[in-house]
Amino acid sequence: MPALSTLRLRLLVVSLLTVSFLGALDHTIVSTSLATIAGDLGALEHMGWVVVGYTLASTVLLPVIGKLGDLVGPRAVFLTSLVVFLFASLACGFAGSMPWLIAGRVLQGMSSAGLQLMSQTIIAQVTSPRERPKHMAVIGAAFPIAILVGPVLGGVITDFWGWQWVFWVNIPVGIGALLLAIFAVPHIEPGTQRRFDVRGALAFTVSLISLVLAVTWVAEPALRTVAIVAFTVSLMAFAGFLLAENRAAEPLVPLRFFRNRTIGVATTLSFIIGVGLFSITAYLPTYVQMAYQTTATVSGLVPIATVFGMLLSNLGTGFLASRTGRYRLYPVIGTALGAGGLTVMALLPVGPPLWVPMVVMFGVGVGTGAFMSLIVAVAQSAVSRRDTGSITAAVNLVRQIGATVTTAVIGGAVGFGVSALLPVGLDAAQLTPQVVRAADVATQAQVAAIYHDVFAPVFAGLAVAYAIGLVVALLMPSGRLSDEQDPVLHAEPATA
Template sequence: MPLSPLRLRLLVVSLLSVSFLGALDHTVVSTSLATIAGELGALTLMSWVVVGYTLASTVLLPVLGKLGDVLGARRIFLGSLVMFLAASLACGFAADMTWLIAARVLQGMSSAGLQLMSQTIIARVTTQRERPRYMAIIGAAFPIAILVGPVLGGAITDYWGWQWVFWINIPVGAAALALALVAVPHLEPVPMPRHFDIAGAAVFTTALVALVLAVSWAAESSGGLATAAALAVSIAGFIAFFLIERRAAEPMVPLHFFANRTIAAGTALSAIIGVGLFSITAYLPTYFQMAYQTTATVSGLVPIATVFGMLISNLLTGWLASRTGRYRIFPILGTSMGAVGLFVMALLPAGLPLWAPMIVMGVVGMGTGAFMSLIVAVVQGAAPASQTGTITATINLVRQIGSTVATAIIGGVIGFGVAALLPSSLDAATLTPQLVHAAAPEVQAGVAQIYSSVFTPIFIALAAVYALGIVAAVLLPHGRLSDDPVPAPEAPSTSLSA
């Protein structure tokens, strides 16, 4: 559905604003968590403010994607935005932690709809050739939110109170809603028989909830029987889901899509972003505080360099792909940069000036940004227009699951590895950067060496993940993005135009 240039610009502004709100809401809360838990008197439930949000935003992706195809992307987008504003209001008025967690679950559900429908709407109103540029602009919301979210959250908490971390969404979101009502076109679902896969949705949601709970509990070392039971339920659920989807008239996740080389390779590349980079970012500050003896503030410079590189290359490659029509070279170069950068991180000796790992991780970020949004646009172009929401949800889902599972695994490896190598005079449970920095030089050097030894195989493993990404990128079909005004082909067997 082609739009006038002015209408398209207004639409992009609206979608970017809403995407930024949804992405920011995930990062801005982190620095206010301790204050919230203290005032509401529930420190033990603090992690569920984040886990509840993440869980809801993850498990609803395929459901919302399918609903967008059945009911229309505009309806789901506007409904999600209204729900997001209501949930933000409820979060600020929370009188106890249970109330706040419930409101955060609603926020996570609506945030998933905002992010997903933003990408789906862009796919429905642009050609394949235009899509990477606009997808990159909307995709920039995520790295920008990572950069400014923690600082903004801390400032709001200190000066206005933690409630305004949520209430600040109301005026911004209301303005975005007013703009969206004008700018977002009425996108009717592509005519075809419509049957919502209720059985598949129920089983998949159950399996995914169990998986996220299992990896969350494992990461918190609360493990035991509950973790094992959740993992067993998850495995059984995914097996049942596979069997249901094979027989469903209109499956929630059409498995036959993966016979298409573009979709299969693109989905693998999306998963690699979650596994290879998003999973390690949260642990980088701890690594540099311990191995490089930096302060907490300084240690944050490396993730900032990573995200900044991601932001720049995301915008650049989106513009280049739209200008030239070529797309395959960017994921090949990007995965190569990621693999080399992470391998170099494994070889860097502790104690180097901080600018050295900043440059290296900046290269990893640039490599990831080179195909982060682009691959979504490419995969959308290989799916039928009638299932744009479904395929967009799938590619986002594998990225989120990959990040969640890999983050838990890396956390477990770090916790176990450090505890096993620490001398008996040091307790891993009470070891803090402040304690290490105040210790004798030989203790500092020993801890730095331990953290280097634990992180080295992690960096090598993640480099290997990106190396697999090179294979997936090479398997993408040759071709150019089409200028055809039809948003997407009507059969999964047809891909990007040659």
């Protein structure tokens, strides 16, 4: 397609960034209002499904949305997803019961997958591989910014306007973004109309839902038998998915992609990000509150430092890669920083000043941001334009799966470890930071040591994941991003 003017390209990036931010924000802004929502709707036991429903729906729909973008064109999928997202936000605000709210959140998650994927796909379609990293980095900044401002914004809105406005605030911003997108997002011709892989989509959906339910239930002793059944169903469905993909004329996730070493490395690194950092971020405040005896507000400083490092590095490497066309060095440096930082976190003794883990996790964030958005652009550049949506979905999908599964595993490990080590008289189910701070000094020191001992092997395991990522990053073929509009990598000898 013809190149866009500079003005229209900038308007397009602003539009995609705004919409991507809305989708990412809706994942983080709800966290601080969950208790209020559950109390108003009288369904505390179902509170977790407000988050799980959103995350699961967005993950399951990633390959489906990616393929639809290739079939009917990314503009149509993007605009439709935005309209559905606004409708779902309106419905969530009017929810009068928890099932209604969960249904609305599922719809939000489904549409959020379209916003996230199509933003990256549209940028890939209208820019050359050389230009793509800097624009992808700008759009990718939506996620870390949402992590930084979402919980605080959610708390302020809930306290002053009511929890309904956590969802309704999307409406005016989303309508403005929609009007801008109608003008800024160009029509992109889809590939030749092809058949949709229905069997592959169904098998993948059953496999992923069963897997998430299994890792969620396995921590509950009463549900372990059901969890084993769910694991079995997940494995059988995944085997069916692979069989369907091998037989389908137009598979949902073309397995031929992974015969390309560049794509194989990029998707593996994306998985490492989900496993190595995205999974632990949710537990950092708890670790800091218990191991460092801080308030909830102060405990947020460590994840803030992590995400801030990720944001700066993501933008910096995106612009550097666009300027030089080189990309191989950044994931090598990034995974090394991640492995080193998490190793230091595992070796930290009990009781160092809080600025120490802040600095260390800032370094882990810098390392992760160095290749977070870049590897998406590199993977897109290794396939033909007709498969842009599918490869974008695949790279994002493995990251989501890695984060979802590892988050559940870490939660189970921490819960089991703390319960096993707590002395008699302390109940893990009722052990809050407030209870610990009200206890005597000896008990506080004992709890801090327990949380340190439980989290140390978790950090060590994540450091191993980044070390594996370093080995994988070294296998990335040396190359240079092309200035041509058609996405093609200019391969160079490994010694270049």
